[in-house]
Amino acid sequence: MVDGIPLRPDQFTSTQERDQSLAHDGSPAPEDSVPHTVEKGDWISKIMAEHGLSYPEDLDVFYEYNPQFAPSGDRDIDLIFPGEVIYLPADATGGPDGDEATPVEQDVGVTGAESPPTNGTTSTSNADGTATYQNHQNGYPVGPPYTAYEAANGNPVNGTMVDANGGMIRTDAQGNPATGWVPVAGNPGSPITYAYYVDGRPVKTDTVIRDDGTPPPSPPDRVEEDFAGEPIGTGWYPVNGSSSGASYAYFVDGQRIDAPTVTSPPVDGSPPNIAPPAPQNGTVMVSGPDQSGNATFQSYRDGEPLGDPFQAPVADNGMPKNHEIVNVDGGAVMTGSDGQPVTGWVGESGAAGVQQTYTYYVNGMPTTSTHEGTEPPAEPPEPTETDYANKPVDTGWYVVNGSSQGVLMGYYIDGHRIDVPTTVNGSSDDPPPQIPPGEPGE
Numbered sequence: 001m002v003d004g005i006p007l008r009p010d011q012f013t014s015t016q017e018r019d020q021s022l023a024h025d026g027s028p029a030p031e032d033s034v035p036h037t038v039e040k041g042d043w044i045s046k047i048m049a050e051h052g053l054s055y056p057e058d059l060d061v062f063y064e065y066n067p068q069f070a071p072s073g074d075r076d077i078d079l080i081f082p083g084e085v086i087y088l089p090a091d092a093t094g095g096p097d098g099d100e101a102t103p104v105e106q107d108v109g110v111t112g113a114e115s116p117p118t119n120g121t122t123s124t125s126n127a128d129g130t131a132t133y134q135n136h137q138n139g140y141p142v143g144p145p146y147t148a149y150e151a152a153n154g155n156p157v158n159g160t161m162v163d164a165n166g167g168m169i170r171t172d173a174q175g176n177p178a179t180g181w182v183p184v185a186g187n188p189g190s191p192i193t194y195a196y197y198v199d200g201r202p203v204k205t206d207t208v209i210r211d212d213g214t215p216p217p218s219p220p221d222r223v224e225e226d227f228a229g230e231p232i233g234t235g236w237y238p239v240n241g242s243s244s245g246a247s248y249a250y251f252v253d254g255q256r257i258d259a260p261t262v263t264s265p266p267v268d269g270s271p272p273n274i275a276p277p278a279p280q281n282g283t284v285m286v287s288g289p290d291q292s293g294n295a296t297f298q299s300y301r302d303g304e305p306l307g308d309p310f311q312a313p314v315a316d317n318g319m320p321k322n323h324e325i326v327n328v329d330g331g332a333v334m335t336g337s338d339g340q341p342v343t344g345w346v347g348e349s350g351a352a353g354v355q356q357t358y359t360y361y362v363n364g365m366p367t368t369s370t371h372e373g374t375e376p377p378a379e380p381p382e383p384t385e386t387d388y389a390n391k392p393v394d395t396g397w398y399v400v401n402g403s404s405q406g407v408l409m410g411y412y413i414d415g416h417r418i419d420v421p422t423t424v425n426g427s428s429d430d431p432p433p434q435i436p437p438g439e440p441g442e
């Protein structure tokens with residue numbers, strides 16, 4: 001493990017290093033336990049489920065039987081290997097005291113925040129009539145929590161939520177899946193843009209701008225016939241065809257849902273899942289974890305995809321582990337093994353025991369402090385105490401040099417200079433420029 005970054009199987013420098021990393025502490029097997037030998041394709045939550053435990057609700061039980069994976073242990077719970085042995089309760093109902101495992105909530109709609117669903121939306125009510133909501137897909141958070149007025153049914157008023165299949169649903173003023181014209185841009189007293197929804201899903205039609213702020217009086221024209229000339233109701237219908245086959249779209253009462261076409265509709269005829277909207281800036285999970293625990297992510301900057309989708313292990317917060325992501329300001333930051341912006345020494349290769357350059361990161365951003373060696377320094381670099389103008393340095397823009405052209409300002413966090421270009425400022429007395437740190441990693 002390098003600075004909290006777990007090694008991949010191919011990164012151990014010797015068989016002995018791998019065996020030592022996987023070694024149990026030698027204590028006897030826990031009483032009333034059964035061994036589970038890890039196989040290729042296993043991951044902790046899957047193993048726990050096979051033995052009657054829920055993840056993450058029953059992690060304390062798991063830690064009792066496997067203390068090496070506990071927060072105080074020396075193993076990363078997200079890094080297991082074929083052949084090693086894990087212990088689980090023999091009764092398959094919970095921990096040593098016989099407590100039953102807590103089932104994972106999978107209800108449709110909003111659930112209590114104490115039991116995150118595989119797919120769904122959790123909420124915590126506030127005293128002012130609002131609630132804080134968090135969407136979940138594939139057992140992981142999707143996007144940041146948001147606050148909205150709470151409808152009588154507990155759902156957000158005019159918000160977005162996730163259904164049991166992982167699709168995004170828009171709600172109306174009563175908290176029900178919206179059917180009708182929904183305001184999507186504008187403010188009271190100014191022109192408002194409306195989009196049409198059916199059962200909470202957007203319809204493939206042009207948005208309408210209303211100068212008086214009121215929604216259009218009637219729905220968009222329905223589609224009467226499909227590509228084959230058959231009447232359209234609700235379900236999958238062909239909308240195009242070629243020698244290679246037909247393309248199908250989903251309709252509700254003749255209104256086409258705005259989702260990608262498919263060449264083979266679902267056997268059960270279920271509607272398409274609507275993907276979460278792309279963020280202006282950020283990194284989102286676009287498909288859930290595979291059997292190896294890797295998910296597919298896409299980064300966005302200025303509302304556009306940034307590079308190709310990438311795969312990485314997913315952390316409990318739904319973000320990739322040990323990978324560069326884009327933050328809400330459009331800057332690139334590096335995550336640690338917990339999916340949060342990393343603070344610490346990070347090696348360029350990720351392997352242990354090899355000569356490499358280590359860079360010190362703060363809040364996911366690289367500093368100008370580096371170290372050459374086979375191991376990272378035991379301590380962080382010393383922070384800068386004062387800038388070029390002898391002002392105490394903390395967080396913000398500070399003078400790093402001066403000339404007849406003015407002064408050069410560098411950005412610091414807790415006295416550590418971030419590795420981004422300097423900016424020219426006329427005086428050390430000027431307020432720090434409102435410029436975010438650059439885009440490290442490009």
